[in-house]
Amino acid sequence: MLAAERRDHLLGLLAREGKIVAKEVAAELGISEDSVRRDLRDLAAEGLCQRVYGGALPASPAVVDYDARQALAPDGKPKVAAVAAALVRPGGSVILDGGTTALAVARALPKDLACTVITHSPTIASALIDHPRAELFLLGGRVFKHSAVTCGAAAVEAAQNVTADVCLLGVTGVHPEAGLTTGDVDEAAMKRALSARAADTYILASYEKIGTASPYRVLPWEKITGLITDADPRDPVVEQLETLGVQVLVAR
Amino acid sequence: MLAAERRDHLLGLLAREGKIVAKEVAAELGISEDSVRRDLRDLAAEGLCQRVYGGALPASPAVVDYDARQALAPDGKPKVAAVAAALVRPGGSVILDGGTTALAVARALPKDLACTVITHSPTIASALIDHPRAELFLLGGRVFKHSAVTCGAAAVEAAQNVTADVCLLGVTGVHPEAGLTTGDVDEAAMKRALSARAADTYILASYEKIGTASPYRVLPWEKITGLITDADPRDPVVEQLETLGVQVLVAR
């Protein structure tokens, strides 16, 4: 393995999983921990990661990615995204919603994963252009500027022609009584249409969404397979959801 | 083994496997490591690969494509784009093709212009998200990665449902005899479908496209309204096009 290749591997790992544990990587690649530590030190010197005891974390969003700064949960989203990305099997298909969390999922997909990604977000489509083995299908329609996705009748109609193994939906509110909610009525309808085209539907909800509600209902609890979140599993809202029969995947 | 042949082999290897280990290639081809290293050094000097200790890695595609394309038309595209953008009237509608020139047109549209933009490029859709008064319609379909646009049957079908005042098409070749050409057969069909949905069709062609031809015919001259280029108006190819009845808009 080339030294530079190893370095790329580390950066990829950092982007996909949001963290690096020196010991694990050393064992995985069959090299000494010293080399890993040296690489991390160099990467940190270039501002490409943040060195911490035991490994490394992504460099502060302000430095590395301006867009990521707008994220409400600076390190929750990559974790949620990593868990969600793991639900996409090689050769499988996924319907990917729009939004920053879904974008994180797109970035967390391994570069060489062979899969089919169906999305109504031009942003996500752009982000996946450089995944050579990913088949990409974009659902057309009127672009709803607030969240940069296609919505409306044409988009819903386009969604009727696709099918996938799993649907990953972002929402703005996750509340035991209000259910899964979002801020726009057309967007809610679009999410319902997407969910209906997949065998399983998982909700992506970083911790700050838990316990909040937005105006428009997306789906009732029965229609979803699970919830992926980085909230504390002992959070009262999360426990309440589990009593409702919602499968909760906790990202750590 | 010829030197040029060896060079091609290296580039192929780089594309297929994502890396080159000098020692391995030398053993495989039965030549000295020195020769491999020399080749890699030359390739790196041309920006075709990134030299690293032990071998080489692909030059980042973003760097290669972006630089290569920018190198082709250092400042012609913005000029062409400005002329093209002026064809979009307030309240009017435009079908915008994909590609770097069309992207330049999107960027050249005034921020507060009220118009309808129909496109099959997620990149262009993303670029227009921040135009508050522009209605944006995205044509869905299978994403053709090479040029980052939707193509194929679904995309052509989606195009049947829209109409616009003007269609702005990019091509890779503009030749008096070969006509307007591009490098992919599906892309050519998509461009035809787009052109058919607009009252007027203009071709965007920075000067380096003039006089060249690609494998697939897009449209015959009769179907287009005009050609927008930054080539010299006294260029023999341009003059020949004018005798064919093509309206040439020269960007200065």
Add this chain to the structure above:
DNA sequence: CCTGTTCTTGCACGTTTCTGCATGTATCTT
């Protein structure tokens, strides 16, 4: 066909870089 030139290639040599280990220090956990 011969000859001089240019280019390529492999080898030798000294230099640089990488890597794992050993050592002593810092930091975390219990």
Add this chain to the structure above:
DNA sequence: AAGATACATGCAGAAACGTGCAAGAACAGG
């Protein structure tokens, strides 16, 4: 506070590197 773990540093062997050089091939001109 003590043990465990992670860390930085120095060191030595190994590997990769660049450069100069000479042998050989390809080529142009006479």
